Amino acid sequence: MLRNSFKSPSRHTCMHNSPKDLFVSDEKRVKRGEKGRYLLTSFGKLIEPPVIMENKNKGKLRFLFDTSQQTKLRINIKADQLNFLDSQPEAEIVKVTFSGFKAKSEILVYVRNPLRIVSKLSVRLIKCDDDFRSLSQPDTFKSIGPNRVDLFEFHMLPDQKQSEIGKNIKNLKMDMDSFIKGNDSASLNRKISTINQEKVSSKSCLVQVLGERKQVISKRKISYKTKDSCVCLLYCKCTCISDHTKCKPISKEEWQAAGFSGFIPKSRSLFSGHAILIEILLLVCLFGLVMGCMKVLLGSFFIESFNKHGLENFYPLKRNSKRSKSNDFLINCCFFIIAPISLCSSFVNNFRSICGMPLKNSTRKYTLLSLEDNNINLENEKFNEQSIQTEESKERLIIATSIRPNRVNAMSMSTLSLLPVVYLNLIEPTKLLLESGKRFSLAGVLSKFNENSYTFQLGSYTKQLFKLENNQRVLLIPPKSINETDFNLLLKEHEAKGLLSIVPQFPCLNKKDTDYEYY
Known part of the structure; x- marks a missing residue:
């Protein structure tokens, strides 16, 4: 700034733009009615007392600015030292799977961070019919990168399952004792049917994703069956292998509660009607090719008339010409594909000529x-x-x-x-x-x-x-x-x-x- 204050420095000076030169320059500006560039009086006023000395060599100048001044700083920071924090984290519950085994039952929750910054998230299960515990410490947060999916695991230990089985057996023994003493068969049958229903009945659990401040960001209610494998995927309701694998879309409220935004995508079945039709046509063509190859083999090695049978109907030979073996071979291979098409075309043309x-x-x-x-x-x-x-x-x-x-x-x-x-x-x-x-x-x-x-x-x-x-x-x-x-x-x-x-x-x-x- 000092170098650009004057077009050229004063001659015979050792400091070039010396304080005296700056003072003289501002004094001339003030006389012309302009605002100075260097004098403090041009930017504010002194406060009484203007100078406070701490010792002989050090003091403070008290000055009050009348206008705000803009200051720009340029700081170079390494990228690996940056850590962005977001006050409104987001999370999407992409998939929840349940697997029931004799040794243990587990629930796997897949959470996606849709933001462009790192988010610290945690998952918990509440209101569950079974007692599931996290493999990590309770309220453990994971740092999930932008547009990344992380896994949270919960399982039910074998001793928990054994305790439930023992409790049911104990209650069943008590009912059997009451049956022996009081001959109460109705209550015993009800208890046995209840235990059998519990083995295959549908159970539910609520999955919640928590932010760093332990606030609920997204949630989803899941359902599962014991001794079965179930999955809750994106916009589809929870379904188990023992039932079906068809996707039934969830409601809009459940979709938004799971952390997603926008409209629910349309459900597309794995095998559409067009795909089934194409598959049937391909199978028919493949069957026709196999039958045509059998016709060629029978005509080449056993009965020669098989090769010529049926060709005159849609592949007549011109007069004074001979059949090409290569053409006959290809036509015989595709005979059961070409012949139905030729017969249909002949029928249509016959009908048109008759009409x-x-x-x-x-x-x-x-x-x-x-x-x-x-x-x-x-x-x-x-x-x-x-x-x-x-x-x-x-x-x-x-x-x-x-x-x-x-x-x-x-x-x-x-x-x-x-x-x-x-x-x-x-x-x-x-x-x-x-x-x-x-x-x-x-x-x-x-x-x-x-x-x-x-x-x-x-x-x-x-x-x-x-x-x-x-x-x-x-x-x-x-x-x-x-x-x-x-x-x-x-x-x-x-x-x-x-x-x-x-x-x-x-x-x-x-x-x-x-x-x-x-x-």
Whole structure:
């Protein structure tokens, strides 16, 4: 402060800012009407007598300050020497456990210090049905660090338990004597039932956490059963293993009395409904994988047909192609997982096609036509384009791939008449088609004409797209028109069963999306 009082020290001085220079500076300030910086009269006044001498070399100056002065001190203290004290300690009773054994019974109390400073806490049990004693000295305080949990132990000694048992036996002997003398069986039975109930009855105790001044900070009432293990955890009521382990939340008053603040957390069961559902699905998938591996082993070492069984329903082989052993192996391993999904999908698509709804992700639209009138003349009946609308698509009909051709005969004609597409399988060659060859199929529509008759028409499939060379389909460029009237057939039910199928038994010449394996 002295160095900054003047811009530059006076020349020819040994002390630089000497007391005389400070006096002259303040004297000039007072003459200008300003407050001085160094003279005592600028900060207060002297008290009479101003100077009291204790001896020749030592004295006291008495001075009264008119204004308060601010003094700042900087003190360096080592961190390990600090000890903070809090006037309002807090404690949370996190968990209380009870264990009942033949040797001893014990209660363990877990207390948490939620503060950021060290707190000295103690725990005591009052109003207990049993006489529990602390392992340490009574009213022993423990220093618990910030956000730390400490354990307080209480137990009931074996001699205490023996004394209780002896007391009950003594009372029972007295009742037996009274029974022998007075034949009082009712009181004896009541005493025996009371002793049996005491062995398994629920008992209670009050846990209190004390501060350093022995004031009650938090408390919680616990319940337990002898010869059992019980726990009181956070916001859950006390529960024993012999009963259940489900968490039942305590009341808000009990929650706050235990030292916690805020709302009670919502109870969450260990196994929720979603978890159980996921577990069931995983078990089903695991069972399906095991069954699939057994199918692969049986087909590889014992019966070879097991490997191919069921694959044609949802994994049909394309024409002129061979099966891959690695693909068959993987599909067979997952067969019992894929097959149910494929069957469900096939059922849904079958239902949609029967109801006249378009298939998912398909440009095809079907409108079913059922001819129930017996008086309708076949020559006058004309299928308009709105009754059956078909657009070309690369998508296969799920319903056509879900059933093998050799099982078609088992279907009824009424079912075939509801399908959007059926196939007419011809064995003899015909001059109506260009190089048709032997054994070919044509796509068309089957409709019911009367009670026992059905009509087959090509519908919109009136173009021959392929020809046969060495029993192989070859694209016909340009396509050839087919005279629809040449293939309009009126078939009886017994005649139609031998000619029609829901998938082509031979190469189809007027439909593109028929890459099936033929049998």
